[in-house]
Amino acid sequence: MTAERMNGKELAATKHAEMKVRVSELAKSGIVPGLAVILVGDDQASQTYVRSKQKMCEKVGIHSILKHLPADTTEEVLLSHIDELNNDPEIDGILVQLPLPKQISEQAVIEAISPEKDVDGFHPINIGKMMTGEKTFLPCTPHGIIELLKASEVQIAGSHAVVVGRSNIVGKPVGQLLLNEHATVTYCHSRTVDLRAITTQADILVVAVGIAKLIKKEDIKPGAVIIDVGMNRDENGKLCGDVDFDDVEDIASHITPVPGGVGPMTITMLLENTIESALNRS
Numbered sequence: 607m608t609a610e611r612m613n614g615k616e617l618a619a620t621k622h623a624e625m626k627v628r629v630s631e632l633a634k635s636g637i638v639p640g641l642a643v644i645l646v647g648d649d650q651a652s653q654t655y656v657r658s659k660q661k662m663c664e665k666v667g668i669h670s671i672l673k674h675l676p677a678d679t680t681e682e683v684l685l686s687h688i689d690e691l692n693n694d695p696e697i698d699g700i701l702v703q704l705p706l707p708k709q710i711s712e713q714a715v716i717e718a719i720s721p722e723k724d725v726d727g728f729h730p731i732n733i734g735k736m737m738t739g740e741k742t743f744l745p746c747t748p749h750g751i752i753e754l755l756k757a758s759e760v761q762i763a764g765s766h767a768v769v770v771g772r773s774n775i776v777g778k779p780v781g782q783l784l785l786n787e788h789a790t791v792t793y794c795h796s797r798t799v800d801l802r803a804i805t806t807q808a809d810i811l812v813v814a815v816g817i818a819k820l821i822k823k824e825d826i827k828p829g830a831v832i833i834d835v836g837m838n839r840d841e842n843g844k845l846c847g848d849v850d851f852d853d854v855e856d857i858a859s860h861i862t863p864v865p866g867g868v869g870p871m872t873i874t875m876l877l878e879n880t881i882e883s884a885l886n887r888s
C-alpha cells in the first residue's frame with residue numbers, strides 16, 4: 607500500500623479560485639478586504655512567507671500593505687503601529703509575522719491586536735471562542751489541517767488523534783480543533799516518556815516539533831493518517847518535514863508531503879479569515 611498524498615497546494619488553488627469570486631462579489635458593495643502585515647527584522651524565512659502572503663492576496667484581490675520595521679524596533683513602537691491599524695477602517699486583518707526579535711513580547715503584541723482584526727486567530731479571546739466551539743477566526747495552520755483532512759474524506763469523529771508538539775500556534779490549537787470534530791486527542795511533547803508507545807496508537811498523527819525526520823515507520827500504526835507540519839532542512843540542505851516520508855509512505859494510508867502539504871493551507875486560511883473579517887464590516 608502506498609499512502610495517498612494529501613495535496614495542500616492543489617486544495618489551496620481550488621480555494622483561491624473560490625475566494626476570488628467572493629472578493630469580486632464584495633467589490634460590488636464597495637468593499638475591498640484589506641490585510642496589514644507587519645514584519646520586524648530580516649529573518650529570511652519570514653521574509654519569504656510574508657512575500658507569499660502578499661502575492662496570494664494580490665491573486666485573490668485582497669488589498670495588502672506591508673510595514674517592514676527594523677530588527678531593533680521597540681515593543682512600544684510596534685504597539686503604536688498596531689494601534690493605528692486597529693483604527694484604520696480599510697484594514698480588516700492585522701498580522702504580525704512570528705517569530706519576533708527578543709526585545710518584544712509576542713504575547714503583548716498578540717493581545718494588542720483587536721480580536722475583530724486578529725486574522726491569525728492567536729488573540730486569547732479568539733482562542734477562548736475556539737475552545738468553546740463559538741464561530742471565530744481559527745489559527746491558520748490548524749484550520750488548514752482540518753480542511754485537508756475533510757477534503758481527503760478522513761474520518762475524524764471517533765478517531766484517536768495524537769498531536770506531537772504543544773506550541774501555541776500549531777500543537778495546542780490543532781488538538782482542540784480535532785477535539786471539536788469529536789476525535790479523542792492525546793498530546794505528546796519533549797517530556798513524553800515513551801513517544802512510540804503513543805504514536806503507534808494514532809489513527810491520525812499530527813507532528814509539529816521541528817525535528818527533521820523524527821517519525822519513522824516503527825512509530826506509526828499501519829493505515830494511519832500522517833500530518834507533517836515540520837519545515838526543516840535535511841543533511842543535504844533539502845526541505846523536509848518531521849516525518850521520514852520515504853520510510854512511512856508504504857505504511858500510512860494518507861500523508862501530507864513537505865513541501866506542498868500543510869504549508870500552502872496556512873496562507874489560504876489567512877486569506878479566508880481576512881475575507882470573513884471584511885464581511886463583518888458594519
Ligand SMILES: Nc1nc2c(c(=O)[nH]1)N[C@@H](CN(C=O)c1ccc(C(=O)N[C@@H](CCC(=O)O)C(=O)O)cc1)CN2
Nearest residue numbers: 655702703704705726746865866867868869870872873
Ligand atoms: N503571524 C504568523 N507567523 C507565523 C505563522 C503564522 O501562521 N502566523 N506560521 C509560520 C510561518 N508561515 C506563515 O506565516 C508559513 C510557513 C510555511 C508556509 C509554506 O507554504 N511552506 C511551503 C514551503 C516553503 C518553502 O519552500 O520554504 C510548503 O510547506 O509547501 C507558509 C506559511 C511561522 N510564523
